Amino acid sequence: MKEKFVPDIVVKRLPWYLQTLNQMAREGLHTVSSIALADRVGTSGAQIRKDLSYFGEFGKQGTGYSIYFLIEQLQKILKVDRIWRVSVVGAGNLGRALTRYQGFANRGIDICLLFDNDPGLVGIRVNSLIVRHVDSMADDIQDMKVKMAILTLPSEAAQATADVLVGAGIQAILNYTPAALMLPKHIQVEHIDPVLQLQRMMYYLGEE
Amino acid sequence: MKEKFVPDIVVKRLPWYLQTLNQMAREGLHTVSSIALADRVGTSGAQIRKDLSYFGEFGKQGTGYSIYFLIEQLQKILKVDRIWRVSVVGAGNLGRALTRYQGFANRGIDICLLFDNDPGLVGIRVNSLIVRHVDSMADDIQDMKVKMAILTLPSEAAQATADVLVGAGIQAILNYTPAALMLPKHIQVEHIDPVLQLQRMMYYLGEE
DNA sequence: TAGATTGTTAATCGATTAACAATC
DNA sequence: TAGATTGTTAATCGATTAACAATC
Incomplete structure (x- = not known):
């Protein structure tokens, strides 16, 4: 797959x-067709064709794309x-x-580790996983060659925990805490904060 | 506050x-200063000054902005x-x-209603709320003049439920289901899908 | 063949950045 | 006053859209 530089967007x-x-x-x-797909996604046919063209030629003139x-x-x-x-870090x-969420299984994601530092949580079963203590986190992650982590713990602990994760070989973090993480820029970070x-959206709401 | 059109970005x-x-x-x-704030947020001073200028003049030359x-x-x-x-819709x-999440209280958000259609969940207590049946959802939302909803139910039910919410006066929906909602364009929608x-992020991960 | 739709180039649009006069 | 930093304009950069030759 010949790939020139692709904008993150x-x-x-x-x-x-x-x-x-x-x-x-x-x-x-x-x-x-690019237009039919665009209608469903909410974008334009031109954009879909342009986006795909970064990676190759996947369509056929006159007929469009084979979905499969x-x-x-x-x-x-x-x-x-x-x-x-x-790995999910934080078993609150x-x-x-998230560990119980059914939507991961068919989409390439296997939640295989769950950690907490609360002795009251360590050892309990969640789905098919047993909560482990964060003390063994770095080792467990290295042993299982886990590359992605989901952070669901109190924001005070977020930065320190993220540092340990990166040290253990984690390359991508999905951050559910309100904390802004400072990490090396080769580490991928996505931030989810419902607030x-x-x-x-409040900006767009009508008065009363 | 004189506000010209402000780009959503x-x-x-x-x-x-x-x-x-x-x-x-x-x-x-x-x-x-705009630069000090920019460093923390991860943007540029120029951008912060430009963004704020859509809404007025809030700083002082030479000294920057009063944080308060x-x-x-x-x-x-x-x-x-x-x-x-x-309102949270879906009590799984x-x-x-989310209903138990502590981070909402100090940031302008009051989770005041929680619905489900499962008789096994209706009536249970979550934090200080009792799960109500979706049958009364439209009425309850209208009575309490609720304008925002969080969708945490199976994706099959997402569109139909969103339609009812909009009918009841909901103006903004935070959608945690994988379903893409089709709604009138004056309704604000934010979509959260961890997958x-x-x-x-997988795109950027190294091979093995 | 005629119709449809791709992949790509050039034109347009919008967002970010640089620069600086104004001024605290 | 001298130094710092704003608010804003103009320049740059990047992303989206329009258009169309190529071709299935």
Whole structure:
């Protein structure tokens, strides 16, 4: 796959395309044009064609794209064509809810480790996992070659824990705490904070 | 507050500024320059000055911004200077975890309603709330004049439920399901899907 | 063949950055 | 006063869109 530099804003859209294509496949469709796909995703045909052109030529003039083939290609590009082991750090309400979340299994994600520092939580079972103590976190992550982690712990502990994770070989962190993490820039970080998203929407709400 | 049209990308950054300023206030700081704030947020001084200029003049040449004053102004702009009642729809693991989340209380958000359609969940207590049946959802939301909702239910039910919410006067929806919602464009929607964020990061992960 | 749709180039649009006069 | 930093304008940069030759 010859890949020139791809803007991050393009990479961000690929999972959306993939998800929509999977949905279309489930509906029994076989072929889709850039415009039909764009309508479903909420973008333009030109943008989809441009985005895909960073990675190769996947369509046929006159007929569009084979859904099955395009799914396969996008999975390769995003490296979703394998199972990634992911560790959840923090076994509070949110950490346990995510560990139990059914939506990961079919989409390339295997939650395989769950940690907490609360002795009252260590040892309990969540789904098929047993909560482990953070003391063994670095070792466990190295042993299992885990590359991604989800942070669901109190924000006071977020930075220190993230540092340990990076030291243990974690390359991507999905941060559910309100803390802004300072990490080497080769580490991928995504931040989820429902408060920030709700506040953005408040701007657009009518008075009373 | 004279407000020309403000690009959404600017509005999206305001909650970040607000959060960082609050953090600085907690650290005992009183004044900040655009560059000092930018360093903490991870942007540039020019961008912060430009963004703020859409709403007015809040700084002083030579000294920068009063943190306290700027927090006050941003809260007004975002309408975070009041408490917004929010309904959680779906009392599964994630819905209960969000209802219990401590981070909402001090940041302008009051989770005041929690719904489910499972008779086994209706009536149980989560924090100080009792799970109500979705049958009364439209009425309850209208009675309490709730304008924002958080969707944490199976994706099959997401669209139909969102339609009911909009009918009941909901103006902003934070969607935790993988479903893409089709709603009138005056309705604000934010989508949180950890799978999409993890997949984006997979692109950047090294092979093995 | 005629119609449809791709991949790509050039044109447009919008966002970020640089620069600096104004001024605290 | 001298130094610092704002608010704003103009220049740059990057992303989106329009258009169309190529071709299935």
